[in-house]
Amino acid sequence: ECLLQEFFMQSDAEKLEGLPVAPFMDREKVTKPTAQVGFIQYVLIPLYESLARLFPEIREPILAPVNRAFEYYSDMSRKQKEMEENGGEIARKLSQGELSDKRSSVSSKE
Numbered sequence: 001e002c003l004l005q006e007f008f009m010q011s012d013a014e015k016l017e018g019l020p021v022a023p024f025m026d027r028e029k030v031t032k033p034t035a036q037v038g039f040i041q042y043v044l045i046p047l048y049e050s051l052a053r054l055f056p057e058i059r060e061p062i063l064a065p066v067n068r069a070f071e072y073y074s075d076m077s078r079k080q081k082e083m084e085e086n087g088g089e090i091a092r093k094l095s096q097g098e099l100s101d102k103r104s105s106v107s108s109k110e
Helices: 002-016 032-054 056-095
Strands: none
Touching: 002 032, 032 056
16 A cells, blocks of 8 residues: 555656656556556566476465465456446436436425
């Protein structure tokens, strides 16, 4: 979390200076789950697989937790994306009048 916040602060400063921003540091494009998936997939797994080739006895103890974390954050990222897509669909339907609030049709008898 701290590293992600550091990336965001750096990209904010770069934006203010008119400098290009690395996509993995841009708070408008990155979420914690997607950042974790990328870090695990492109840094940790290749690193630990290389270590496991040198030291086969550590393969299971170091790769199993990393693979579980990868699955966890991949699932979280997928769910987050689905929520964003569904939220966009709901907003579209609301703006086009396709959804109505049934509570607003209830009248008070007072």
